[in-house]
Amino acid sequence: MTRFIAAGMLFLTICFTVWINTVLADTLRATGDLGVVVERSTGSLLIVDQSERAAIGRIEGLGDLSHASVVFSPDQRFAFVFGRDGGLSKVDLLTQTVAGRVLQSGNAIGGAISDDGALVAVSNYEPGGVRVFDAETLEMVADIPTGSKTIGLVDAPARRFVFTLWEAGETWIADFSRDEPEITRIEGIGKNPYDALITADGRHYIAGLFGEDGLTALDLWQSPPLPRRILGGYGRGEKALPVYKMPHLEGWALAGERFVLPAVGRHEVLWVDARSLEETGRTKTHGQPVFAVSRPDGRQVWVNFAHPLNDTVQVIDTPSGEVIHSLKPGPAVLHIEFTPRGHEVWVSVRDAGRIDIYDTHSFEKLGEIAAETPSGIFFTARAHRTGL
Amino acid sequence: MRSAAMAFLLFALPAAAADLPPGRAAELERLVLQDCGSCHGLTLKGGLGPDIRAGTLAGTPPESLAHIVLQGVPGTPMPSWHPLLNEAEAQWIAEFLLKGGAP
Numbered sequence: 078m079t080r081f082i083a084a085g086m087l088f089l090t091i092c093f094t095v096w097i098n099t100v101l102a103d104t105l106r107a108t109g110d111l112g113v114v115v116e117r118s119t120g121s122l123l124i125v126d127q128s129e130r131a132a133i134g135r136i137e138g139l140g141d142l143s144h145a146s147v148v149f150s151p152d153q154r155f156a157f158v159f160g161r162d163g164g165l166s167k168v169d170l171l172t173q174t175v176a177g178r179v180l181q182s183g184n185a186i187g188g189a190i191s192d193d194g195a196l197v198a199v200s201n202y203e204p205g206g207v208r209v210f211d212a213e214t215l216e217m218v219a220d221i222p223t224g225s226k227t228i229g230l231v232d233a234p235a236r237r238f239v240f241t242l243w244e245a246g247e248t249w250i251a252d253f254s255r256d257e258p259e260i261t262r263i264e265g266i267g268k269n270p271y272d273a274l275i276t277a278d279g280r281h282y283i284a285g286l287f288g289e290d291g292l293t294a295l296d297l298w299q300s301p302p303l304p305r306r307i308l309g310g311y312g313r314g315e316k317a318l319p320v321y322k323m324p325h326l327e328g329w330a331l332a333g334e335r336f337v338l339p340a341v342g343r344h345e346v347l348w349v350d351a352r353s354l355e356e357t358g359r360t361k362t363h364g365q366p367v368f369a370v371s372r373p374d375g376r377q378v379w380v381n382f383a384h385p386l387n388d389t390v391q392v393i394d395t396p397s398g399e400v401i402h403s404l405k406p407g408p409a410v411l412h413i414e415f416t417p418r419g420h421e422v423w424v425s426v427r428d429a430g431r432i433d434i435y436d437t438h439s440f441e442k443l444g445e446i447a448a449e450t451p452s453g454i455f456f457t458a459r460a461h462r463t464g465l
Numbered sequence: 466m467r468s469a470a471m472a473f474l475l476f477a478l479p480a481a482a483a484d485l486p487p488g489r490a491a492e493l494e495r496l497v498l499q500d501c502g503s504c505h506g507l508t509l510k511g512g513l514g515p516d517i518r519a520g521t522l523a524g525t526p527p528e529s530l531a532h533i534v535l536q537g538v539p540g541t542p543m544p545s546w547h548p549l550l551n552e553a554e555a556q557w558i559a560e561f562l563l564k565g566g567a568p
Contacts, residue, residue, distance in 0.1 A: 117499075141507050141508055143503075143506055143507035144512065161506050202512055226513065287542055319548065322500070323503070428495070
């Protein structure tokens with residue numbers, strides 16, 4: 078009899094456990110296919126679901142989000158938002174709340190998260206330098222003044238951050254692998270570096286120059302890395318066009334065996350051999366490129382353009398280097414983000430107040446999402462990629 | 466006498482307001498906040514480019530600002546907007562900035 082009661086109790090316990098798990102599974106949500114869209118004028122963030130192709134929430138009160146960018150915690154639950162006004166906000170994608178916020182400077186330009194997810198660094202224009210925060214508490218753990226506007230801040234393997242000085246033309250490597258940060262300064266990067274990127278393997282850091290035709294590459298496997306000028310004089314004495322929007326160098330991967338880079342003040346993108354870093358070709362484009370982003374498989378590169386030709390997106394076929402498709406999503410296309418495996422691309426159309434979603438194989442439009450002056454689109458898959 | 470009065474009237478009228486076609490002011494306002502804002506910040510308090518809020522610009526003749534807009538500043542990222550804007554539009558932008566973003 079006792080045995081019957083015990084078996085019955087066990088059965089009921091199992092039933093209860095199954096029931097509670099079912100209920101929880103219906104209310105639990107994973108974050109792997111989520112993302113955020115920066116709404117620059119209203120200082121808000123739209124939380125989006127890639128699979129549903131829909132917005133699922135909005136976070137407000139994040140300050141001046143013009144030129145804002147976002148990185149994610151390794152568990153893809155938290156988005157760290159870097160505002161133009163120096164605001165650093167930590168947004169919980171699950172509870173859709175602001176989990177923390179500090180106003181860490183007067184004027185900031187992007188940030189990065191360390192490879193272990195423990196540190197968040199912010200690049201500042203005013204006062205110029207980098208400040209590093211505990212990702213958990215947002216308490217400041219290091220202040221690195223540079224005396225220069227600081228751009229091109231990325232994470233590098235082994236708890237390092239790399240960034241570049243606009244006025245001074247130097248790149249600094251801040252190593253946080255020990256208790257005290259150790260700084261390596263590399264001079265001779267060039268005149269007015271405007272942005273930089275790190276390759277997806279974390280090996281090469283490449284700074285684009287505004288003050289001269291060319292870029293400077295650092296091999297981070299060298300110690301100390303020696304600056305190497307690449308694509309020097311790519312304009313070859315031609316008069317550059319006025320630049321109404323600086324190109325961006327973040328957020329792309331290898332396109333086959335080559336990189337693609339936007340040319341400054343020219344209607345073209347430049348192809349660079351990934352191994353030799355020599356120029357291998359150029360593709361004429363509709364306007365001055367702002368973002369030239371490879372689809373994750375590297376087969377295509379999608380390009381958007383500076384004002385006033387910013388209503389268009391062109392698709393370049395990597396093997397041939399030819400433009401194979403042009404779209405006109407609408408006024409002021411600001412950003413392009415691929416789904417992690419590249420089957421879809423999301424495009425922000427600022428002045429139309431829309432995110433457009435396209436199939437990258439058929440170029441068919443799959444959907445759209447209303448957003449207030451959308452700029453950057455950031456999917457949580459960035460959490461697992463160096464330099465994003 | 467009449468022509469003198471006319472001349473005075475013309476002189477007194479802000480050139481920009483008189484010369485802009487309908488709807489252009491709204492486009493220019495968006496251009497200033499969104500596109501100039503790429504470098505000067507959405508609140509115009511500066512970024513890669515300098516602070517261009519009314520308080521900072523106070524005392525600058527609008528003609529000088531209009532000249533900078535049209536010609537750019539050599540040796541800096543400030544481009545010449547001459548290919549995209551005419552003089553009346555540059556003048557409108559200069560006055561818009563000096564008035565602190567009120568059209």
